[in-house]
Amino acid sequence: DTGVSQDPRHKITKRGQNVTFRCDPISEHNRLYWYRQTLGQGPEFLTYFQNEAQLEKSRLLSDRFSAERPKGSFSTLEIQRTEQGDSAMYLCASSLAGAGGPENEQFFGPGTRLTVL
Amino acid sequence: AQTVTQSQPEMSVQEAETVTLSCTYDTSENNYYLFWYKQPPSRQMILVIRQEAYKQQNATENRFSVNFQKAAKSFSLKISDSQLGDTAMYFCAFNAGNQFYFGTGTSLTVIP
Numbered sequence: 001d002t003g004v005s006q007d008p009r010h011k012i013t014k015r016g017q018n019v020t021f022r023c024d025p026i027s028e029h030n031r032l033y034w035y036r037q038t039l040g041q042g043p044e045f046l047t048y049f050q051n052e053a054q055l056e057k058s059r060l061l062s063d064r065f066s067a068e069r070p071k072g073s074f075s076t077l078e079i080q081r082t083e084q085g086d087s088a089m090y091l092c093a094s095s096l097a098g099a100g101g102p103e104n105e106q107f108f109g110p111g112t113r114l115t116v117l
Numbered sequence: 118a119q120t121v122t123q124s125q126p127e128m129s130v131q132e133a134e135t136v137t138l139s140c141t142y143d144t145s146e147n148n149y150y151l152f153w154y155k156q157p158p159s160r161q162m163i164l165v166i167r168q169e170a171y172k173q174q175n176a177t178e179n180r181f182s183v184n185f186q187k188a189a190k191s192f193s194l195k196i197s198d199s200q201l202g203d204t205a206m207y208f209c210a211f212n213a214g215n216q217f218y219f220g221t222g223t224s225l226t227v228i229p
Contacts, residue, residue, distance in 0.1 A: 015123075033217070042121075042208045042219030043162075056215040091162070106217070108162040
């Protein structure tokens with residue numbers, strides 16, 4: 001399968017616990033995005049990587065959230081001290097864009113659904 | 118700040134008929150991109166169609182076409198010959214720079 005994959009697909013945790021999600025983009029894609037989607041809403045941008053560099057972070061991304069893309073391949077999103085308001089679907093997307101070129105199609109993963117009890 | 122508004126939370130259409138989904142956006146940017154994404158029930162989001170703001174010609178992809186009105190900041194999606202597989206959430210999205218902004222979505226149901 002050459003699509004974007006995310007692991008786990010579902011995560012249930014207790015408030016205060018830490019969780020980590022993984023995203024494996026399409027192998028040749030240099031851009032990787034994280035989004036959060038709550039019920040009845042569209043995806044909300046969280047952060048963006050160009051290769052291994054984190055170039056943009058939304059103000060939605062509090063200090064409890066951290067994302068990495070250590071070798072410009074897979075990425076992890078960690079949430080520390082989870083709160084009930086963190087319950088959502090976390091989506092990852094990747095794209096291939098040349099320097100200075102137009103934004104290309106984003107390919108989305110299936111998402112990780114987080115439930116904080 | 119960029120915003121994307123989809124004013125139709127739910128819509129339905131008879132199979133083989135045509136339906137138009139509305140989207141408006143607000144931006145001060147001159148160069149940007151607009152997208153329609155489809156999210157079928159319990160499935161991944163996929164791109165339906167894309168429009169570059171500098172192109173006056175409306176984009177088309179088979180049964181899907183857009184009506185892009187730059188001055189009015191309007192970007193509607195027309196689905197012709199609707200099929201049962203078109204049943205999904207449809208999201209309008211805006212991109213300028215490194216961020217994407219999505220609307221709240223329109224749930225489309227195609228009725229057999």
